[in-house]
Amino acid sequence: MSGAATAAGEFIVGIDLGTTNSLIARFTPAGPEVIRDESGDPLVPSVVTLANGRVVVGREARSLAVDHPRSTVYSIKRLMGRGMADLSDAERRSLPYEVVADERQLAKVKVGDRVMGPEELSALILRELKTRAERVLARPVSKAVITVPAYFDDAQRQATRVAGKLAGLEVVRIVNEPTAAALAYGLDRTKSGCVAVYDLGGGTFDVSVLEIRDGIFRVRSTAGDTQLGGDDFDRKLMQRLLARLPAGEAADPSLLQAAKLAAEQAKIELSERDAVTWAVVDERDDRRLEDTITRVEFEALIAPEVERTLQCCRRALADADLSNADLRAVVLVGGSTRVPVVRRRVAEFFGRKPYTGLDPDLVVALGAAVQADVLSGGARDLLLLDVIPLSLGLETFGGAAAKIVMRNTPIPAQASDTFTTHVANQTAIDLHVVQGERELVKDCRSLGRFKLRGLPPLAAGMVRVDVRFLIDENGVLTVHAKERFTSIEASIEVVPSYGLTDDEVARMVDESFRYARQDFEAHQRIDLENECRTMLDSTAKVLADGAHGLDAAAVAEIDAAAAQVRAALPAAPVKELKAAYDRFVAATVPLAGVVMSEVAQRVVAGRTVEEVLAAPAATARPQEATTFAAAATASASAPALEGGRKVVTIRRGAPASGPDVKSDAKKECGDLGEGFRAAPAARKEATAMKLDWNDAEEIGLRLCEKLRGVEPLTVRFTDLHRHVCALEGFGGDPKLSNEKVLEAIQMAWLEEYNDAR
Amino acid sequence: MGAVAPVCRQCSRPLQNPQRCRECGSFQPPDPHRDHFATLALPRGFDVDEALLERRLVDFGRDLHPDHVGRVGEGCQRAFAVLAAAQVNEAYGVLRDPYRRGEYLLRLEGGRTATEDKSVPAGFLDEMLEEREELEQALSGGDAELARTRGRFERKIADLAAELARGFAALPSDGERAAALDRLRRTLNVMAYFRGLLRDLREAAHQKESA
Secondary structure, rough: OOOOOOOOOOOOOEEOOOOEEEEEEEEEOOEEEEEOOOOOOOOOEOOOEOOOOEEEOOHHHHHHHOHHHEEEEHHHHHHHOEEHHHHHHHHHHOOOOOEOOOOOOEEEEEOOEEOOOOOHHHHHHHHHHHHHHHHOOOOOOEEEEEOOOOOOHHHHHHHHHHHHHHHOOEEEEEEEEHHHHHHHOOOOOOOEEEEEEEOOOOOEEEEEEEEOOOOOOEEEEEEEEEOOOHHHHHHHHHHHHHHOOOOOOOHHHHHHHHHHHHHHHHHHOOOOOOOEEEEEEEEOOOEEEEEEEEEHHHHHHHHHHHHHHHHHHHHHHHOOOOOHHEEEEEEOHHHHHHHHHHHHHHHHHOOOOOOOOOOOHHHHHHHHHHHHHHHHHOOOOOEEOOEOOOOOOEEEEHHHHEEEEEOOEEEEEEEEEEEEHHHHHHOOOEEEEEEEEEEEHHHEEEEEEEEOOOOOOOOOOOEEEEEEEEEEEOOOOEEEEOOOOHHHHEEEOOOOOOOOOOOHHHHHHHHHHHOOOOOOHHHHHHHHHHHHHHHHHHEEHHHHHHOOOOOOOHHHHHHHHHHHHHHHHOOOOHHHHHHHHHHHHHHHHHHHHHHHHHHHHHOOOOOOOHHHHHOOOOOOOOHOOOOOHHHHHHHHOOOOOOOOOOOOOOOOOOOOOOOOOOHHHHHHHHHHHHHOHHHHHHHHHOOOOOOOOOOOOHHHHHHHHOOOOOOOHHHHHHHHHHHHOOOEOOOOOOHHHOOHHHHHHHHHHHHHHHHOO | OOOOOOEEOOOOOOOOOOOOOOOOEHHHHHOOOOOOHHHHOOOOOOOOOOHHHHHHHHHHHHHOOOOHHOEEEHHHHHHHHHHHHHHHHHHHHHHHHHHHHHHHHHHHHHOOOOOOOOOOOOOOOHHHHEEEEEEEEHHHHHHHHHHHHHHHHHHHHHHHHHHHHHHHHOOOOOOOOOHHHHHHHHHHHHHHHHHHHHHHHHHHHHHHHOO
C-alpha cells in the first residue's frame, strides 16, 4: 500500500500501569525490551506516598507505607473510573487510606489534607515511569500505548487516558492487557493457533481467547472481573490475622499497612513452602499478632476467588465458540499466576499444562511496546483485531437495555437499530447510551444521553428513528440518530458520563501544575529548614570553643540573627524564613573568615606553597567556600555535619585551582567574606567561563533571563535539559545530567522567576 | 449483481478492495448501497466460500485498519479507515454466521426476516418438545451421551444450512418467490431453535466439566 503515510521515527513507549507494579518498555530492532532502572530493576511498585509535602513513587514509597499509612496509596487502579456506589464496604475498610466521594459521587482519595482523584495518583506513577525512561534512554518520551484490563469499562479507560494526559503523555492507544500479552507471545511466527490468555494481576482478572495466524492477532472473546486479583488473596490472609485482635478492636491504618505488606510476603512464601508463620507488631502497644497457615489452608481460603476466574474462562470459551481441544496453548500472565493453586486449577480446567515461557510480570509491557511499534509504522505486517469487552446499547421504554453492539464484536465496529415513540404526538426522544451485559439500565453503566428533537407528531409507534453506533479502533463510541421521514438527525461522540469534559480535564491539568508548585514549595522549605538547622548547629559548635577573636558586638549580632531563624523555623512562610536565614548567614561572615583562616593555617603549616597547591582537593579549598557552613565543613572540628546532612550550596567563584591562587593563604582566606558579599558581581564574571551542570543558580538566572515569562514548573525535564544545553557558555556534557541536577536548576530558576515578578 | 468490476475513482485501475485502491492508496467514497457481499468482494448468495471469507477479512483488514493508515495529519484518511474497517468487520460478522447470513439475504429480498416473523413449519412444535426432552436426558447422562447428542444437533444444523443453500440458490423469479422466501424463513427459525439447544448443551457441558 503506497498511500499509507506514517510519520516515520515517531517514538512511542509501551506502559503496563498495574495494580501492584508498573513497567515501561520500548521496541528495539532486537524486539521489545523493558526499560530497567540503574540497578536493573524492571518494576516500579504502583505505590505513591505524599509525605512532608514530597511525592515519592515506587520502592521508596513502599518502604514509607507503614510510617505514613494515611498518605501512602497503593492499588489505586482499583478506584479508576469508579463511583462510591461501585465500592463494597469490605473493600473500603481494607484500604488504610481514606476514600471519599466528590460532588458527583466519584471515588477520590484523601491523602493528608489533600483530596486527589485516582487519575491524578496514577499520573504520578506514569510520570515516574516517563522520567525513568527519559533518564535511561536520554531522550524525551511524550507518547505511549497504555494497557488496561480487557474488562475495564469506558469510564475506567477514560480515567486511564486522563492519567496519561496529566503525566504529560499522549496516549495513542489503550490496549487490553491479555491482548498485549498475546502480542508478546505470538511475536515469533511459530506459535499459530488459538490461545487462551489467563491474566490474574494484583487487582484485576481477564481471560481472552485469541486466534493467531500469519501475524494476525484476532481476539475471539474476552471475559473478566475488574475487582478480582492477588490483592484479594492478601486481604483474605489479612482478615485471618486481624481476627486475632481482641473483639471490638479495630486495626489502625499503620497496622493495616503493615499487615498488607506482611500478607503479601506470606502469600509469596506459601508458593514455596507448605506452611508459613507470619506476624506483625501493633505499634500502639507492641503487641505481636501472629498466624501460622498451611498451604492447604491458604488454598481453601482463596478457592472461591479462583473459581470465579474459571467461570470467566468458561464464558470466554463459549463466546469464542471453542472447546478446550481447539486451544493450542494457555498463556499465564500476571504475578498472581505464580500461586501454585492457581496454576493447578487452570491446568485442570483447560486440561493442559499452561505455557509459562514468558515472565508473567513483563509480558504485558512487552506487548504494549509491540503495539507501539505497529502504531509508529514499524511492523506493518502485524495486524491486531481486538473486540469490545462489553455490549453497548440504548435504554428503551421501561428501563430495559436494548443491546446494539454485542460484546466481543471486533472493532472498528458499526451496527444500527430502529426505535420508535411510545406516546402519541411525542416530538422528542431521549437517547440514553449504556454499557454492560445486564438487562436493566440501572445495572449497566451510563455512558451518556442526548435528545433527538423535532419529531413529527404521529401516533405512538409510527415514528422511525434509525440509531447507528460507530466504534473506532480505540473503542470510542459515536452514536448517530436519524428520523426516517423528516431526516432530522443528531449525534454525539460519547464521552462517558463519568467523564471528564475537556474543561474538566484542563482544570485538572492546571491543578496538577498548582500542586506541583505546592509540592515543590514544600520541598524547598524542607531543604531550607535543613540548611538552617545545619547552620545553627555548626555556628553553635564553633562559638562553643570561644569567640575566635571576634568582638562582642559581632557575636551578639550572630546570636540575634540565630534567634530570628529559630523563631521563623516552625511556621513562618518560606520567604520570611529565607530572609532570616540570609541575615544570619551575613552575620556569620566575619566568623567564617576567621575560622577559614584557622583551617588554612593548619593546612599550610610547615609546608611550601607548591605542596599546598598539589594537596588533594578534599583537604581544603578555601576559595570555594562562600558561606559559613561550607567553611565549617572544611574545618576539622565540625562533627556537627556528620551523618550526611545537606550543606548549603557551594558556588564556585573561580576555578578550583589556577594561577590566581596566592601563596599567602592567610590573605586568601581573609578575602572570603568579601567574596561572599560580592556574590552578585561574581555572577557576572562567571559568564566568561564555561558553565557546568552543578552551576544551578547561575543557570537558573540565565534561563530566567532567556526564557522570560516562562513558568519554570511547566517545563518538563527533557525540555529543561535542552534549554540548558543551548545556553551560551554552557560546557557540560549533555549525558552527565540527572534528575537531581535538573531539579536543582529548576529550583534556582523558580527562585529567580519569583524574584523577578 | 452487476458483473462490472469497480474501478478506482482516483486512478481508474480495477479495485480489488472496493473501499480502498491498492494501487494508489485512495479511499473510495462511501457507498450506502454497497451490501455486505460487495464489501468483501464476494458473490451474493447463501453459499459462501469460508476460506475466501477469512482471507478477505485479513487482506481487507490490512488495507483498512486505522493502525496501518498512520496517525499523523490524516484526519480524513483515518475517518475513512474507521468507517471502512467497521464495514468490513460488520460484513464479516454477518456472512460468517449461516443464520445471520440467511436473515440478511431475506432482508435484501425486502421481505420480513425470521426475527420479525417467528413462524415455524407445521408440526415442528411437537418436534421441539421432543428435542428438548432429549437434551435434558443427555445432560443427566454420561459424556458419551452428551457427545452423541451434540453431534446430532450439529449435523441437524448443517443439514438445515444445506437446505437453505439449495433454497436460496433456486429462488424462483416469478409469483412463487414470496412463498419460497416464506419457506426459507421457517427453515431459519428451525435452525435458530437447534442453535439454542446446542448452546444450552455446551454451557451445561462446561458446567459439568468444571464441577
